[in-house]
Amino acid sequence: MNRVFNFSAGPAALPEPVLERARSEWMDFRGAGMSVMEMSHRGKIFMEIAEKAESDVRTLLEVPDDYAVLFLQGGATGQFAAVPLNLQPGGQGMDYVDTGAWSVKAIKEARKFGPVNVVASSKDSGYASIPDPSEWRLDPDAAYLHYTPNETIGGVEFHFVPDAGTVPLVADMSSTILSRPLDVSRYGVIYAGAQKNIGPAGVTLVIVRGDLLERNSGPVPAIVDYALQASNDSMYNTPPTLAWYLSGLVFEWLLEQGGLPAIAEVNQRKAAKLYHFVDNSEFYRNPVEVSARSWMNAPFILADAALDGSFLKQAAEAGLSGLKGHRSVGGMRASLYNAVPEAAVDALIEFMADFEQRHA
Numbered sequence: 050m051n052r053v054f055n056f057s058a059g060p061a062a063l064p065e066p067v068l069e070r071a072r073s074e075w076m077d078f079r080g081a082g083m084s085v086m087e088m089s090h091r092g093k094i095f096m097e098i099a100e101k102a103e104s105d106v107r108t109l110l111e112v113p114d115d116y117a118v119l120f121l122q123g124g125a126t127g128q129f130a131a132v133p134l135n136l137q138p139g140g141q142g143m144d145y146v147d148t149g150a151w152s153v154k155a156i157k158e159a160r161k162f163g164p165v166n167v168v169a170s171s172k173d174s175g176y177a178s179i180p181d182p183s184e185w186r187l188d189p190d191a192a193y194l195h196y197t198p199n200e201t202i203g204g205v206e207f208h209f210v211p212d213a214g215t216v217p218l219v220a221d222m223s224s225t226i227l228s229r230p231l232d233v234s235r236y237g238v239i240y241a242g243a244q245k246n247i248g249p250a251g252v253t254l255v256i257v258r259g260d261l262l263e264r265n266s267g268p269v270p271a272i273v274d275y276a277l278q279a280s281n282d283s284m285y286n287t288p289p290t291l292a293w294y295l296s297g298l299v300f301e302w303l304l305e306q307g308g309l310p311a312i313a314e315v316n317q318r319k320a321a322k323l324y325h326f327v328d329n330s331e332f333y334r335n336p337v338e339v340s341a342r343s344w345m346n347a348p349f350i351l352a353d354a355a356l357d358g359s360f361l362k363q364a365a366e367a368g369l370s371g372l373k374g375h376r377s378v379g380g381m382r383a384s385l386y387n388a389v390p391e392a393a394v395d396a397l398i399e400f401m402a403d404f405e406q407r408h409a
C-alpha cells in the first residue's frame with residue numbers, strides 16, 4: 050500500500066486512524082454480524098451511532114442547547130435552496146455577500162425564491178479580498194444575511210464574524226467548519242457539505258437556531274424542511290447512514306486531538322508555512338490579500354504557466370496529489386484540511402523549492 054499526501058479540495062483526505070478504524074469495523078460492526086451500511090437506521094445500533102455523532106459535534110463546536118443539529122442530504126448546494134425556503138417568511142429581501150464562486154452559486158439559487166440584495170461584492174478586485182464591512186449595504190429588514198466564510202476555489206477567508214445586528218446570520222461553512230473554534234451563538238444557520246472537513250460526501254451538517262425552525266410560511270419540500278427534520282432526528286426519510294457513521298469517527302478523532310483549539314493551532318501553522326514560502330519566492334505567487342488568506346485552501350500560481358503540466362506531473366511522482374487549481378481559475382491549489390498532516394505541507398514545500406531551483 051502506498052498512500053499519497055492528498056491536497057484535494059473535496060472530496061478530500063480523511064484521517065488515517067479513521068480509515069483504519071472503519072476498516073476494522075467494516076465486515077462486522079461491533080458484533081452485529083453486519084456492516085453499518087447493511088443495518089436499519091431505526092435499529093438500536095445505528096441510533097447509538099447517530100446520537101454519538103451528534104453529541105460529539107455539539108461538544109466540538111460547543112453548540113448551544115437551543116440549536117438543532119441536522120444530518121441531511123443534498124450537499125451545500127441543497128442548502129442554497131433550503132435556506133431561502135426555510136427562512137424567508139414571504140416577500141422579504143435576502144441579503145448576500147458575494148466573495149467568490151460559491152457565493153455566486155448561492156445567490157443564483159436564492160433568486161429563484163425571492164428578491165436578493167447583494168450587500169457587497171469583491172468581484173471587481175478579482176475576488177482576492179473581503180469587502181470592507183463598513184461599506185456593506187445591509188437591509189435591516191432582510192430575512193437573513195448569507196455569507197461564505199471560506200471560498201474554497203479562490204482561497205479567500207473571513208477571519209472575523211460579520212455583524213448582522215438582529216438579522217439572522219447564515220453561513221456556508223463547507224470548507225472551514227471544524228478548522229478552529231467557532232461561536233455558534235452568533236449564527237442563525239450554519240451548513241456544510243461533509244466532504245471537505247467532516248467526512249465522506251453524502252451528508253450535510255446543518256445547525257439551526259431553535260427560533261428559526263418554524264419560520265417558513267410557504268410549502269417546503271419535506272427533505273429540506275428544517276422543522277420536520279429536527280422533529281424526526283434527521284430521519285424523516287432514510288439518512289446517509291455510512292457517511293453519518295464515518296463523520297462520527299472523524300468527530301471522535303478530533304476530540305482525541307484535543308478538539309478545535311488544538312487542531313486550529315496546527316492548521317494555522319500549516320497555512321503560515323506555505324504562505325511564508327510562497328511570499329519569499331520569486332517563482333510562486335498567491336494573489337489573495339494577506340488579511341483574507343484561507344487556512345484551508347491555498348491557491349498559488351507559477352511564474353510561467355507553461356510549467357503547470359510538469360509541476361503537476363512531478364508532484365504526483367513525488368507522492369503529492371490533488372494540487373491542480375479549480376478549472377475556473379487555473380494554477381495550483383493546496384487544500385490543507387484537518388486531515389492533511391503537517392508533514393504533507395513540509396513535503397510540498399520541499400518539492401516546490403526543488404522544482405523552483407530546477408526551473409527558475
Ligand SMILES: *Cc1c(COP(=O)(O)O)cnc(C)c1O
Binds near residue numbers: 126197223243245
Ligand atoms: C464544496 C462547496 C460547496 C458545494 O458542496 P456540494 O456538497 O457539492 O453541494 C458549496 N460551498 C462551498 C463553500 C464549498 O466548498
